[in-house]
Amino acid sequence: MDVVKRTRLSPEQRRAQLIDLGVKMLAQRPLEQISVEEIADQAGVSRGLLFHYFASKHDFHLAIVRHSSSEMLARTAPDPYVDDARDPLKILRSVLAAYVDYVSENRGTYVSLLRGTASGDPDMRAVFEETRAKMSERTLEQLPILGVERTPAVELTVRGWIAYVEEVTISWLRDPQLTREQLIELNVQALPALAVAAAPEIAAALVAATSASP
Amino acid sequence: MDVVKRTRLSPEQRRAQLIDLGVKMLAQRPLEQISVEEIADQAGVSRGLLFHYFASKHDFHLAIVRHSSSEMLARTAPDPYVDDARDPLKILRSVLAAYVDYVSENRGTYVSLLRGTASGDPDMRAVFEETRAKMSERTLEQLPILGVERTPAVELTVRGWIAYVEEVTISWLRDPQLTREQLIELNVQALPALAVAAAPEIAAALVAATSASP
Structure with a gap:
């Protein structure tokens, strides 16, 4: 059993982790190429669980963009x-x-x-x-x-x-x-x-x- | 027989007429709401003929935008x-x-x-x-x-x-x-x-x- 992959996170932590992985991926490729499957894979969760946090791929992309914008404003x-x-x-x-x-x-x-x-x-x-x-x-x-x-x-x-x-x-x-x-x-x-x-x-x-x- | 609608135009004139109708329509609504059917109707030609001049709806929209941009540059x-x-x-x-x-x-x-x-x-x-x-x-x-x-x-x-x-x-x-x-x-x-x-x-x-x- 993979301990890293099975880490228990609170819903807020999980949501933040998924967005964070998306933001990192966005540094390397355009938004439309950010795949929900890859992110779920990296986080060690199912695609279904990702869609528990984000209503749609568009909704997930929007959360990434929002996070990026606040990061820029903070910096x-x-x-x-x-x-x-x-x-x-x-x-x-x-x-x-x-x-x-x-x-x-x-x-x-x-x-x-x-x-x-x-x-x-x-x-x-x-x-x-x-x-x-x-x-x-x-x-x-x-x-x-x-x-x-x-x-x-x-x-x-x-x-x-x-x-x-x-x-x-x-x-x-x-x-x-x-x-x-x-x-x-x-x-x-x-x-x-x-x-x-x-x-x-x-x-x-x-x-x-x-x-x-x- | 409707003389206005059946006017014979050269291919160049017909293309220009279709773009012109598109540009006029664009003044009233966003590009994505410009319907090929309506334009063909206004020009008195079939939808098929419009697609003889433009490979796709996207191609037609692009021709409208190009025309608009050159008009702005000319003005x-x-x-x-x-x-x-x-x-x-x-x-x-x-x-x-x-x-x-x-x-x-x-x-x-x-x-x-x-x-x-x-x-x-x-x-x-x-x-x-x-x-x-x-x-x-x-x-x-x-x-x-x-x-x-x-x-x-x-x-x-x-x-x-x-x-x-x-x-x-x-x-x-x-x-x-x-x-x-x-x-x-x-x-x-x-x-x-x-x-x-x-x-x-x-x-x-x-x-x-x-x-x-x-």
């Missing part, structure tokens, strides 16, 4: 304890370094989710939309540090900037002509540049924030 | 004969006004293609990728006017700017809190702002180009 959470929290560019730089590293480590996953078959599925798209909305919200929450007002133009700009970062990073993965540092800097500098174009009063606030630093 | 071609061709912002403004108007008139089509089921189809995605590549290329072709060098960072920036414009415009269609003019200006100003962030020497070139205008 890229802004750190208010970076050296100088008064410098919003420093926070931004650490967020984008984490983003670029996450996407580089999970390039198969990320490109297949954003530009693959999954991008045409309404439920998957809802997960990406939600992820983007959270990334926008986080960015917008930093505005008070700069004394910048949250206007519709600023909100649109932040959404657009996230699309910019995604596109630039995916293009870079395909053809990395810049270094990691240059890519991060390109993504970082884009935000204040766009913000200044959307609301010129931000320029003054940025200058003030910079000169307030020691 | 948004830069006009070197705008009042002052030495002012690249003027050319950019007229291109983006045409883009925003095209997308507004075809919002059903555009949103369904960029964010709908079609976005998950590899052939459809190839059409969008090609369209984006052409939009990038057109923008990059304007660089010599500014004496700006085409570096990998500048190329990435232009690709990212197109993703920015798409996202901002789609978000605006869903919740139009800015006027058409404000949206166009937001999209226009984003490009020099991003370009300056990517390559600071562009700032000097822009100032020079502006002061060279009468």
Whole structure:
């Protein structure tokens, strides 16, 4: 009797284990090639038991994508304890370094989710939309540090900037002509540049924030 | 005998007529709801004849998307004969006004293609990728006017700017809190702002180009 395979797990642990195996497999192949049979095999459970936790293959794939998205959000959470929290560019730089590293480590996953078959599925798209909305919200929450007002133009700009970062990073993965540092800097500098174009009063606030630093 | 329905068309004309009917229908509903039967009916031909021109429903849908994309590219071609061709912002403004108007008139089509089921189809995605590549290329072709060098960072920036414009415009269609003019200006100003962030020497070139205008 295989002890490893027969390990008793609580329902929550089993569900988490199956998702975790799916996320690992997603790093190596596109979502549509993740087979329920293989995952059940790796977990040492029957296909039937897997379908006890997930209503369908689609439901299982959706759980994998949701988990991947929260992992990315967790990895890229802004750190208010970076050296100088008064410098919003420093926070931004650490967020984008984490983003670029996450996407580089999970390039198969990320490109297949954003530009693959999954991008045409309404439920998957809802997960990406939600992820983007959270990334926008986080960015917008930093505005008070700069004394910048949250206007519709600023909100649109932040959404657009996230699309910019995604596109630039995916293009870079395909053809990395810049270094990691240059890519991060390109993504970082884009935000204040766009913000200044959307609301010129931000320029003054940025200058003030910079000169307030020691 | 119905003269209109029985009009004799050359194979090229018939093909164009079928695509044209598809494009019109796409303005009102998502691609996956475009029925071959309805189109054949409207053209007064049999379903069999339609499949003489298009190998499958997917092939017909792809022809519609290709036609839509070239129409958009034609509508948004830069006009070197705008009042002052030495002012690249003027050319950019007229291109983006045409883009925003095209997308507004075809919002059903555009949103369904960029964010709908079609976005998950590899052939459809190839059409969008090609369209984006052409939009990038057109923008990059304007660089010599500014004496700006085409570096990998500048190329990435232009690709990212197109993703920015798409996202901002789609978000605006869903919740139009800015006027058409404000949206166009937001999209226009984003490009020099991003370009300056990517390559600071562009700032000097822009100032020079502006002061060279009468």
